[in-house]
Structures are given as structure tokens and as C-alpha cells.
Amino acid sequence: xxxxxxxxxxxxxxxxxxxxxxxxxxxxxxxxxxxxxxxxxxxxxxxxxxxxxxxxxxxxxxxxxxxxxxxxxxxxxxxxxxxxxxxxxxxxxxxxxxxxx
Numbered sequence: 001x002x003x004x005x006x007x008x009x010x011x012x013x014x015x016x017x018x019x020x021x022x023x024x025x026x027x028x029x030x031x032x033x034x035x036x037x038x039x040x041x042x043x044x045x046x047x048x049x050x051x052x053x054x055x056x057x058x059x060x061x062x063x064x065x066x067x068x069x070x071x072x073x074x075x076x077x078x079x080x081x082x083x084x085x086x087x088x089x090x091x092x093x094x095x096x097x098x099x100x101x
Contacts, residue, residue: 066101
């Protein structure tokens, strides 16, 4: 990842949203998460953001892909979510929509 300016880093310190919206900041954060063995959490968030902002026609396929990759038993990049959230998500999978995840 590129070396950020001091101002950029200060903006990230001020707002986590600034960090996530900045491609350089997000790349550095992903590197950090990789070292912490938790990069799948940011990847899950990115996939959910793609789902929220993507085309309506792609929603069912994206919901299934995100579920299979991050939430299904034995998922390759499994993320840990609480049981209540998982129950709500599983119920929402029957009629997928962009805010199910």
C-alpha cells in the first residue's frame, strides 16, 4: 500500500469511516487485519457494502455468495456473528434483499 500523508492518517484517526472510504487507508487496514488473522471481517464488510450498493438484479446471487463465503458452516472465510444475528440472517435468506446481511 502507498505511504499515506500525515494529514490522511490524522483524518483516519478522527473517523473510522474516513479510513474505510480511503482506498489507501483501507489497504493499510487490510494489511493490519491480515497480521491479526482477521482480514475476513473487512472482506465481509466490503461484500455487504457491494450488496447494499449494487444492482437489484444481482442481489439474490450476491446474498448467496456472501453467505457461502462468510457465514455458512465450514465457510472458507467464516466470520463470527452472534446467534441472534445469524438467526435473523438465515430467516432473511428465504427472500434475499440488499439489507439481509
